[in-house]
Amino acid sequence: MSHAVAGKNYLNESSGLWSWLTTLDHKRIGIMYFVSVMFFFLIGGIMALLLRLELFSSNAQEGISFLSSLPNVIKGDANPADLYNRIMTYHGAIMVFMVIVPGIPAILGNFFLPLQIGAKDVAFPRLNLLSWYCLMAGAIMAFATLFLNKVDTGWTFYTPYSIRTGASVVLMVLAVFIMGMSSILTGLNFIVTVHKLRCPGMTMYRIPLFVWALYSTAIIQVLATPILAITLLLLAMERVFGIGIFDPKLGGDPVLFQHFFWFYSHPAVYIMILPAMGVISELMTTFTKKTIFGYTAIAYSSLGIAAVSFFVWGHHLFVSGQSEVAGIVFSFLTMLVGVPTAIKMFNWLATMYRGSIEFTAPMLYALGFLFLFAIGGVTGIMLAVVPVDVHFHDTYFVVAHFHYVMVGGTLMSIMGGFYYWFPKMFGKMYNMTMAIWSWVFIFIGFNVTFFPQFILGAKGMPRRYFDYIPEYEQLNRISTIGSWLIATGFVIGLIAMIRAITKGEKAPDNPWGGKTLEWTTSTPPPHDNFTNEPTVTAGPYEYK
Amino acid sequence: MSTSRIVNGVEVATHYKDDTHQYLSNKEGIWLFMATEILMFGGLFIGYIIYHTMYPEMFAEGAKYLDWKLGFVNTLVLIFSSFTMALGIYFNQKNQPKKAVMALGATVLCGAIFMVIKYFEYTHKFHLGIYPGQMLNLEMVKPVHQNLGLYFGFYFCMSGLHGLHVLIGMCLITWVMIRNIRGDFHSNYYTPIEGVGIFWHIIDLIWIFLFPLLYLVG
Numbered sequence: 103m104s105h106a107v108a109g110k111n112y113l114n115e116s117s118g119l120w121s122w123l124t125t126l127d128h129k130r131i132g133i134m135y136f137v138s139v140m141f142f143f144l145i146g147g148i149m150a151l152l153l154r155l156e157l158f159s160s161n162a163q164e165g166i167s168f169l170s171s172l173p174n175v176i177k178g179d180a181n182p183a184d185l186y187n188r189i190m191t192y193h194g195a196i197m198v199f200m201v202i203v204p205g206i207p208a209i210l211g212n213f214f215l216p217l218q219i220g221a222k223d224v225a226f227p228r229l230n231l232l233s234w235y236c237l238m239a240g241a242i243m244a245f246a247t248l249f250l251n252k253v254d255t256g257w258t259f260y261t262p263y264s265i266r267t268g269a270s271v272v273l274m275v276l277a278v279f280i281m282g283m284s285s286i287l288t289g290l291n292f293i294v295t296v297h298k299l300r301c302p303g304m305t306m307y308r309i310p311l312f313v314w315a316l317y318s319t320a321i322i323q324v325l326a327t328p329i330l331a332i333t334l335l336l337l338a339m340e341r342v343f344g345i346g347i348f349d350p351k352l353g354g355d356p357v358l359f360q361h362f363f364w365f366y367s368h369p370a371v372y373i374m375i376l377p378a379m380g381v382i383s384e385l386m387t388t389f390t391k392k393t394i395f396g397y398t399a400i401a402y403s404s405l406g407i408a409a410v411s412f413f414v415w416g417h418h419l420f421v422s423g424q425s426e427v428a429g430i431v432f433s434f435l436t437m438l439v440g441v442p443t444a445i446k447m448f449n450w451l452a453t454m455y456r457g458s459i460e461f462t463a464p465m466l467y468a469l470g471f472l473f474l475f476a477i478g479g480v481t482g483i484m485l486a487v488v489p490v491d492v493h494f495h496d497t498y499f500v501v502a503h504f505h506y507v508m509v510g511g512t513l514m515s516i517m518g519g520f521y522y523w524f525p526k527m528f529g530k531m532y533n534m535t536m537a538i539w540s541w542v543f544i545f546i547g548f549n550v551t552f553f554p555q556f557i558l559g560a561k562g563m564p565r566r567y568f569d570y571i572p573e574y575e576q577l578n579r580i581s582t583i584g585s586w587l588i589a590t591g592f593v594i595g596l597i598a599m600i601r602a603i604t605k606g607e608k609a610p611d612n613p614w615g616g617k618t619l620e621w622t623t624s625t626p627p628p629h630d631n632f633t634n635e636p637t638v639t640a641g642p643y644e645y646k
Numbered sequence: 647m648s649t650s651r652i653v654n655g656v657e658v659a660t661h662y663k664d665d666t667h668q669y670l671s672n673k674e675g676i677w678l679f680m681a682t683e684i685l686m687f688g689g690l691f692i693g694y695i696i697y698h699t700m701y702p703e704m705f706a707e708g709a710k711y712l713d714w715k716l717g718f719v720n721t722l723v724l725i726f727s728s729f730t731m732a733l734g735i736y737f738n739q740k741n742q743p744k745k746a747v748m749a750l751g752a753t754v755l756c757g758a759i760f761m762v763i764k765y766f767e768y769t770h771k772f773h774l775g776i777y778p779g780q781m782l783n784l785e786m787v788k789p790v791h792q793n794l795g796l797y798f799g800f801y802f803c804m805s806g807l808h809g810l811h812v813l814i815g816m817c818l819i820t821w822v823m824i825r826n827i828r829g830d831f832h833s834n835y836y837t838p839i840e841g842v843g844i845f846w847h848i849i850d851l852i853w854i855f856l857f858p859l860l861y862l863v864g
């Protein structure tokens with residue numbers, strides 16, 4: 103039963119589809135999450151491209167509409183406006199619940215959290231596998247609604263429309279409920295793992311910053327997701343029995359749904375961004391060959407963001423009829439998030455200062471993150487100001503803002519983390535030139551797509567419509583062309599990955615000179631992660 | 647991790663140091679899970695508080711349709727079942743599996759009594775035309791408050807979700823009871839019983855809040 107046998111690693115210690123579907127190895131579960139989340143990302147991405155194609159020109163009224171020119175198999179008998187609403191709903195729901203929320207914790211976290219703290223596995227391997235099956239079950243239910251009555255509520259399921267529409271809201275909502283359970287199980291697992299399974303000498307102040315970020319995220323996952331669960335259950339009950347809690351006709355309050363929904367969904371934004379920040383901390387220190395600047399400040403700012411995140415949800419309700427006093431309080435609290443976030447930003451900049459920066463693909467993603475997330479964050483502060491938000495609410499300015507945070511922040515970081523850890527995960531090196539070209543297309547394409555949307559929003563173009571007045575056409579065309587650049591970038595990246603896995607060079611154990619524990623074990627890691635249990639005597643980033 | 651080994655008569659997964667390490671980790675996991683349960687019910691309680699401040703008379707009127715005596719009996723049944731559940735753990739700690747199985751059996755029985763009483767309460771309400779929200783039969787009930795259906799929306803959601811948890815709890819207790827009969831537990835190893843016990847106690851605790859809020863309000 104020695105796992106240290108030469109040539110044996112987690113990938114080849116057993117084979118066959120069944121050995122994967124029943125695996126309890128956190129590394130294999132991470133890979134399974136990777137494959138499934140990338141598939142969801144592909145579908146959500148194709149939907150985004152369809153939306154942008156419809157918005158390429160403003161002539162939909164006169165019958166020149168991309169969506170209405172689609173073959174009947176795809177569009178059914180829907181008119182372009184309905185079709186647009188549906189595609190937009192699925193794009194949002196897939197990207198939020200099936201890509202960005204599970205993205206970093208379930209893929210990279212699953213794989214590297216135990217490795218980084220010197221553990222053999224997560225605390226509850228069976229729950230870990232169960233969480234993947236929950237996500238799959240939720241995904242199947244969500245996709246099943248595509249073949250029933252397609253959902254057109256937007257990913258937020260706002261009442262009262264979600265009570266009245268003829269779409270399969272109940273099935274969709276239960277799908278999200280089950281995916282929420284998956285998220286809770288991951289978070290619960292990570293908290294106990296960090297508390298109980300650190301190797302000898304790995305004190306809380308020696309765990310890598312990625313682990314700190316995952317730990318803070320896990321707290322939000324466990325504390326916020328149950329509120330989403332009960333909200334969605336109540337919405338389902340509302341549709342099935344008409345219980346009245348969110349229905350004004352029966353004395354209920356539809357705005358209460360918004361409060362409940364955002365009480366989860368705002369912290370969920372930090373479920374998406376905190377682990378991304380953790381990845382950036384790792385990349386910054388490894389590719390500047392410098393000890394991270396302000397370890398404690400970065401660690402505590404993660405907890406700080408997690409704590410503040412529970413008290414800012416009202417900024418989504420500035421124009422929903424919440425009291426002005428509440429609006430002002432939520433406005434102030436929202437701006438408070440900027441403080442721990444800025445602490446992180448400045449610590450990363452200070453880490454780079456006089457470091458020997460290597461412009462590898464993962465580092466370029468990290469730099470891209472700094473640039474894009476700064477824009478996303480600052481526009482977030484702008485939107486937190488009540489009078490500004492009243493003007494920008496439900497315009498493309500908001501769309502641009504959260505895409506700069508979610509895509510420019512989280513997705514950049516997923517990609518960066520993925521290029522960083524790819525050699526460890528698969529034991530192969532990728533072609534760096536191709537990876538960098540992929541980054542160039544994604545980075546430029548992203549800005550071309552979303553920067554014009556800030557201007558469009560400022561000019562008053564409302565979001566969520568399938569058409570617009572001709573004055574907005576030029577900027578919309580630029581935006582759509584940008585979406586093709588992003589797609590090109592991802593295709594190049596995908597080719598680079600496939601080529602690396604099929605015929606890439608064998609990766610060394612520590613290709614980047616990383617200092618955290620995952621780089622001390624063999625590549626790819628053995629089944630039990632380490633041949634001998636590691637002992638830690640110093641902090642995680644001891645560069646000279 | 648599929649591989650495991652025996653430490654102090656307990657099967658310990660390879661990523662744990664020893665049986666205590668595994669026990670404490672499992673227990674922390676169970677408590678975290680129970681935190682999510684409490685938070686989930688918390689959403690309902692928040693909704694209750696908000697609507698109670700909006701329509702206090704509606705809640706007072708609705709509570710009149712509930713039989714507080716039945717609710718009180720159910721409260722006693724659940725409190726007693728918490729006691730038998732604790733005995734189930736205690737007897738395993740003392741290596742007396744036969745007594746433990748009897749205590750667990752009594753707990754399941756209490757759960758069943760609770761559900762039977764609940765069943766009669768529900769069917770009686772349906773008989774009177776009392777349903778949640780818009781399904782409330784206005785001709786049969788003749789409510790004074792126009793939104794009375796909303797009260798029953800809360801009543802059926804809160805007690806229904808709680809009842810569902812009682813059913814799940816009964817299944818879990820039956821499962822550990824079967825394992826107990828099989829001889830899986832002893833003074834060094836009773837984690838599943840303790841976990842199920844924590845679940846059962848929290849469910850009882852939630853009922854202790856639900857009872858006054860639904861039956862005695864107003």
Ligand SMILES: [Cu+2]
Nearest residue numbers: 368415417418
């Ligand atoms: Cu928010």
